[in-house]
Each structure stands twice: as structure tokens, then as C-alpha cells.
């Protein structure tokens with residue numbers, strides 16, 4: 001908007017210093033900004049916390065006209081506009097939450113070139129009315145934030161994003177910049193293609209967060225396991241994520257009883273209380289915030305020392321975004337997750353019972369499997385996570401539980417065949433608990449009633465403990481050799497690939513579960 005020229009801030013670096021008060025650009029920021037200031041299109045794939053906002057805000061301030069920012073969440077828009085106003089930037093949002101008068105005021109400011117940045121929802125950005133409204137004024141650029149929403153592979157698909165390619169045809173002279181923290185190859189290709197950005201320059205930065213240590217453990221006594229993990233963070237703040245509001249409340253209460261200062265946060269709480277807890281978390285140095293995923297978007301607390309998950313997130317993207325809230329200040333931080341078969345079943349149910357079309361459910365299932373594969377890997381976690389985002393890492397990071405305490409593997413081909421046979425022979429109609437009963441030769445009402453006690457497979461798995469069978473089924477699921485069918489009460493079913501195991505064309509390696517709890521990292525370091 002070239003507004004800061006008069007104040008001597010004509011180029012991006014001056015704007016960075018004078019308007020934002022920062023001394024230097026980070027990473028690729030400068031390259032992106034210069035490219036867009038010169039009128040180029042850009043696709044920016046930087047992880048959370050990398051500083052994507054400046055990549056469009058500064059070009060908008062340096063170029064003539066208003067920068068139009070397409071953003072999916074009205075609540076986030078409001079926060080961003082407020083923050084910009086504090087910096088003396090003339091920002092506004094145009095969305096359905098405005099009163100008639102407010103909307104008229106925004107339009108007027110727009111028409112009289114009195115705005116530097118205008119935030120709009122994608123629904124509005126694609127309307128003819130909006131095109132008309134900005135048809136006669138100078139537009140500095142279009143920024144499409146959270147651009148992964150255009151892709152069904154993204155964790156947050158929004159059909160309205162699909163229409164945004166119209167900006168390219170309607171305003172061919174205006175540079176466009178799409179930004180996201182999701183960078184798996186599918187999503188990236190979708191963004192480039194669906195938003196008509198084939199000629200854009202793509203900027204990526206490594207998604208690795210070297211200061212974060214990863215640990216994923218099998219859940220057996222979740223509360224005690226959590227407590228053992230938290231004991232190492234007596235003087236620090238962090239987040240514990242739970243899936244349900246009730247679990248958030250219970251966990252926070254329990255932690256307080258254990259002498260750990262904890263506050264709950266979820267969308268079902270009264271707004272004032274929720275805001276108070278968020279403020280406390282932002283200000284205090286030794287506070288554990290127990291939250292649902294409702295917490296975190298747009299939160300910028302640099303010294304979050306740990307993030308714990310008591311439940312499995314829905315995808316690798318979600319896991320990475322949530323864990324990515326740790327250690328934004330670059331100092332050593334740890335993330336920890338406890339998970340079990342029950343999570344997998346619950347997540348599957350959420351997908352199956354959700355209202356999404358079958359095509360999307362299929363994608364969600366495969367995304368869940370991708371996360372499971374990371375949970376069950378015997379290799380370096382960091383390598384597995386980065387591979388998911390299309391980034392090569394040599395492995396052996398030395399900073400995750402599997403690197404610090406290498407996991408033994410065992411040839412589980414025979415066990416896999418027994419497990420798959422037990423699923424098949426019982427008619428693919430039963431859940432893990434019952435199938436394990438059959439393998440263990442447990443005589444009970446159910447195994448008797450269905451005549452399973454008379455089958456050859458009954459008791460065929462006595463050589464291994466039930467706990468190992470739990471692990472076997474989790475890993476079979478992670479390897480997509482079986483699936484869980486919720487339309488049939490969580491019954492296990494064989495996937496086509498299972499055939500190659502029966503035929504012994506495929507060797508199955510399992511990781512040996514260990515009674516893991518708490519911090520591999522510290523054990524090794526000391």
C-alpha cells in the first residue's frame with residue numbers, strides 16, 4: 001500500500017524494522033517477499049511458526065493498493081486484524097459477522113484507498129459482487145492463507161476454496177501468494193493445480209524441528225505414564241491434548257490433585273473462563289494446559305516446553321501441527337504421545353460415523369493409517385514424519401525414542417498368518433478382543449456360543465501373551481493388512497494385501513513392544 005514510504009520505509013527490510021520492530025528476515029521470508037513485491041506468484045510451504053504472515057503482509061505494504069487476504073476462519077481474522085491495527089496497519093475484515101453499518105464502513109474505506117489489508121472469507125472472495133467491489137481499485141496482491149483447504153488431502157478441506165482459481169482469470173495482473181503449513185506432495189500438487197498456480201514459484205523450508213524430541217509409547221496406565229513424563233517439566237509450561245471435553249476436565253483435575261498446576265481448555269467452557277485460562281497459559285511459566293484441539297490455532301507462546309497427547313490425533317498433519325506448538329523459541333522441547341488400539345477404533349468410528357462422502361472417508365482412513373505407521377515404526381520417528389511431508393531425512397536423528405532406544409523387531413510372519421486366519425475363520429465379524437480370545441483359547445460364553453472353541457485356530461496363539469497379540473493387530477492395521485468395520489461394530493476384516501501374507505510372499509516384521517513410559521531421551525542422556 002506504499003503507505004510507509006513517507007516514513008522512510010520504502011523497502012521490505014525497512015518495513016520489517018519500522019512497522020514490525022524485527023531486525024532481520026527469517027529463512028526464506030525475504031526471497032518470498034521480494035518475489036511478490038516484484039509481481040510474481042508464489043506458493044509458500046513453511047511449517048507453523050515460520051512466519052508466513054509477513055510473506056504477504058509486507059508485500060501488501062510495499063505495493064500499491066490493498067492486499068486481499070483470503071482466510072477461512074472468521075475468529076482468526078478478527079485476531080489478525082486487531083494485531084495489525086496495533087502495529088498501525090490499516091486492516092479490516094469483511095465477513096458475515098459484521099453489522100450492516102460496519103460492512104458499509106469497510107466498503108467505504110476500500111473505495112477511498114484507505115486500507116492496507118482486507119481479510120475476506122473464500123465464499124465472499126469468489127462472488128461477482130466482490131469482484132465488482134474491487135474492480136475499480138488498486139489491488140496489491142491476493143494472499144490465500146491455509147491454502148491446503150483447497151485439497152481433499154489437507155486435513156481441512158473446504159469446497160469454497162475450489163472456486164478461488166477465478167481470481168487468476170478475473171485479475172490476471174495481480175500477484176497471488178498461497179500459503180500453508182501442510183506440505184505433503186498430494187496437497188502441494190493440489191494447491192498448484194486447483195489454484196491455477198502452475199507458474200508460481202514454490203518456496204519450501206525444511207519441516208524438521210530439530211529442537212523437538214519425539215516419543216510415542218504404548219498406553220498401559222495413561223495417567224501414571226503422563227505423570228512420569230511431566231515430572232521432568234516441573235519448571236516449564238506445556239500442553240496436554242485429549243480428545244474429549246470430559247477427559248480434559250478429568251485430567252486437569254487429577255493433575256492438580258497430583259500437585260501439578262493444570263487448567264482445562266475446551267470449546268464447551270464458558271468463554272470468559274476459557275479466555276482466562278488461555279491468558280494464564282500465555283503469562284505463567286509453570287502451567288500445564290489440558291486442552292482439546294480447540295486450543296492452539298493462532299496461539300503464539302514461544303516457550304512451550306512440552307506437548308503431550310493422551311489420544312491419537314486424526315492425521316500426521318494434525319499431530320505435527322499440535323506438536324509443532326512446542327519449542328517455537330528454538331530451545332530443546334519434548335513431545336510425547338501414549339496410544340493404544342482403542343484410539344484406532346475410536347478414530348475409525350469418528351470417520352465412519354461422520355457425514356463426509358465416501359471418497360473423503362477413504363482419504364481420512366488412509367491418513368489415519370499414515371499416522372499409525374509412524375506410531376508403529378521401528379525406525380527413526382523424525383525420518384518417518386518428514387517422509388510423510390515428502391522430505392528426505394537420513395534417519396538416525398538421535399533425538400527420538402526409537403533412535404535413543406532402538407526397537408527390536410521380530411519376524412512376525414507366522415504370528416501374522418495366525419492372526420489373519422483367526423479373523424478370516426471367525427467370519428470377519430468380530431473385534432480385536434474376541435479374536436484374541438480365540439487365539440488364546442479362552443473358553444467363555446462368546447467363544448462357546450459361536451462354536452469357535454471347536455475351530456483349529458482356537459488356542460493357536462497360546463505361545464504369545466495377549467498383550468503381544470494386541471500389538472500384532474495394531475501393526476497389521478498400520479500396515480493396511482486388516483481394517484476395522486464400524487458398520488459391523490468394529491469387526492476386523494482382511495484387506496486384499498493380506499493374501500500375500502497367507503501365501504508367504506511377504507515377510508512381516510513387527511516391532512517388539514517394550515514397557516515404555518516416559519522419556520527415552522533423558523534415560524539415554526544421563
Ligand code: ADP
Nearest residue numbers: 022024025026047048049050051052053054300
Ligand atoms: P506462521 O503463520 O508461519 O505459523 P506467523 O506468521 O504467525 O507464523 O509467525 C510466527 C511468529 O514469528 C509471529 O509472532 C511473528 O511475529 C514472528 N516472526 C515472523 N517473522 C519474524 C522475523 N523475521 N523476526 C522475528 N519474528 C518474526
Ligand code: ZN
Nearest residue numbers: 380397400403
Ligand atoms: Zn530419530
